[in-house]
Amino acid sequence: MQKGLFLTLCLLGFATAQAQYTDTGGWLGFGVDQKLDKDWSWSMKWENRWSMGGTWHDRGFVNTGIGYKLNKNWSLGVQLRWIERQRSKGFYASGRRIAVRLNGEAKGGPGEWKWRLMSTKAWGPHALSEEMDISDDLVQRVRLGYAWQVRDGWTLVPSYEVFSKNLNQRSMDLSSRLQLQLRHKINKRLNASLAYLWSDEWQTDDPWREHVIRFNLNWKLPDWKGNDRKRSVPAARTYATDGNRRSKGRQSVSQCKSSQVFVSEVHAKGDPADFIELSNASTEPCSLKGWSLTDDLEKAGLVFGSTVLPPEGCWLGYQNGKDSFSFGVSTDFEIIYFKNSAGGVQVLELLISNPKQSVSLDINGNKWITPPSPGRPNPKDSEE
Numbered sequence: 001m002q003k004g005l006f007l008t009l010c011l012l013g014f015a016t017a018q019a020q021y022t023d024t025g026g027w028l029g030f031g032v033d034q035k036l037d038k039d040w041s042w043s044m045k046w047e048n049r050w051s052m053g054g055t056w057h058d059r060g061f062v063n064t065g066i067g068y069k070l071n072k073n074w075s076l077g078v079q080l081r082w083i084e085r086q087r088s089k090g091f092y093a094s095g096r097r098i099a100v101r102l103n104g105e106a107k108g109g110p111g112e113w114k115w116r117l118m119s120t121k122a123w124g125p126h127a128l129s130e131e132m133d134i135s136d137d138l139v140q141r142v143r144l145g146y147a148w149q150v151r152d153g154w155t156l157v158p159s160y161e162v163f164s165k166n167l168n169q170r171s172m173d174l175s176s177r178l179q180l181q182l183r184h185k186i187n188k189r190l191n192a193s194l195a196y197l198w199s200d201e202w203q204t205d206d207p208w209r210e211h212v213i214r215f216n217l218n219w220k221l222p223d224w225k226g227n228d229r230k231r232s233v234p235a236a237r238t239y240a241t242d243g244n245r246r247s248k249g250r251q252s253v254s255q256c257k258s259s260q261v262f263v264s265e266v267h268a269k270g271d272p273a274d275f276i277e278l279s280n281a282s283t284e285p286c287s288l289k290g291w292s293l294t295d296d297l298e299k300a301g302l303v304f305g306s307t308v309l310p311p312e313g314c315w316l317g318y319q320n321g322k323d324s325f326s327f328g329v330s331t332d333f334e335i336i337y338f339k340n341s342a343g344g345v346q347v348l349e350l351l352i353s354n355p356k357q358s359v360s361l362d363i364n365g366n367k368w369i370t371p372p373s374p375g376r377p378n379p380k381d382s383e384e
Contacts, residue, residue, distance in 0.1 A: 021209070023209070024053050024054070025212050026213050027047060030046055030218070031217070032219045039068055040066070042066045044063065060084050061082060061083040063079055066078055074102065077100070077103065078101075079101065080096065080097075080123070081096065081120075082095075082096055083095045096123050103116050111146055111149065114143075115145070117141075118140070118143070119140055120139045142162050143159055144160055153186075156183075157180075157183060158179070159178075160176065160177070160179075161178075162175075163176065174201070177197055178198045179196070180195060189220045191220070192218075197210070232272050233272050235322035236307075236316065236324040238309060239314050239375040243375060243376045243377070253284075255287050255289060256280070256288050256291065258344055260282045262361065263348055264378060265359070265360050265373065266329060266334070266358065266361075267359075268331045268352050269329075269331060273319040273321065274319040274329040276293065276316075276325065276329070276336070278338075279309075279312075279315075279363075284311055286308070287309075288309060289306055290340070291303075295327045295337070296337075297345075302325040302326070331352055336350065348365075353369075358371065358372045358378075360379070
């Protein structure tokens with residue numbers, strides 16, 4: 001229902017737009033990106049665009065940007081674009097634009113809603129060489145899209161975007177862009193996308209339409225110092241009630257029960273990584289085989305094998321450590337699902353207001369803020 005309504009609203013543009021000129025073209029691009037740490041990342045993209053039925057090289061540009069993940073749903077980015085645009089007499093004029101992007105996403109139905117708020121403006125001494133009527137004004141852009149996986153490795157992303165131009169002149173020229181994009185994950189690092197774009201203007205003296213086929217490749221580099229970090233993150237461990245490490249036992253024990261085990265401590269931005277602690281409230285050992293730990297019910301997350309919890313002991317796992325979980329713990333609001341082998345779920349909603357502190361819990365779900373105490377009994381008194 002939601003997807004049908006969204007597509008209907010997007011397609012209404014075809015019926016309302018009136019254009020004096022219709023163009024066709026093609027865009028071809030290649031990009032790379034890399035995570036610097038849990039929150040920071042950088043990206044670079046090169047793209048060439050052709051118009052007039054693909055016979056005219058309209059422009060080429062390179063984008064470089066840096067992004068910061070604010071929380072689970074929002075990220076902020078700053079981007080600088082170098083442009084070479086061909087003029088009617090055949091020469092190329094250069095220019096630069098700076099952009100600020102606020103990106104968001106939220107789950108909805110089988111896929112995710114995605115939105116973007118973006119402001120761009122010409123920047124630097126080369127701005128006027130692009131001609132002021134094109135590049136010197138402030139441009140505001142608003143995009144809404146929806147992404148869902150149609151099959152393994154294939155994702156369909158329709159989106160609709162509105163542009164507002166000439167804001168510096170206290171007027172507003174509006175245009176819009178409908179995009180139907182199909183993404184394919186070729187392998188762990190390489191992604192390809194093929195899209196159809198339909199653009200139009202409806203508040204200018206010479207409105208136009210444009211039909212474009214767009215093809216992009218994107219290469220994801222390994223995380224910055226990723227190999228070094230993995231070596232520095234300890235593997236998952238179990239600890240006895242006295243805080244000493246316990247080696248894996250070979251004895252046969254019964255499976256853990258929901259009344260017996262619980263998430264006892266969660267810490268975001270821990271040292272050397274985010275960590276989660278599980279505790280055994282019983283005086284008998286038990287096996288976590290078949291239990292799982294995740295932050296998304298649509299993903300399996302960490303599925304435990306033959307991990308034995310000592311009597312009144314605990315299991316400690318760091319993000320990306322061996323035999324541990326891979327998802328990050330948000331420094332804002334976090335939901336963690338601890339599932340037993342029968343499908344029962346313990347849902348933990350955590351507000352981690354101080355990233356230097358942990359959230360400690362008891363078997364009844366009571367929470368309090370404490371100093372980090374991985375593998376050791378949690379302090380009983382709150383720090384707040």
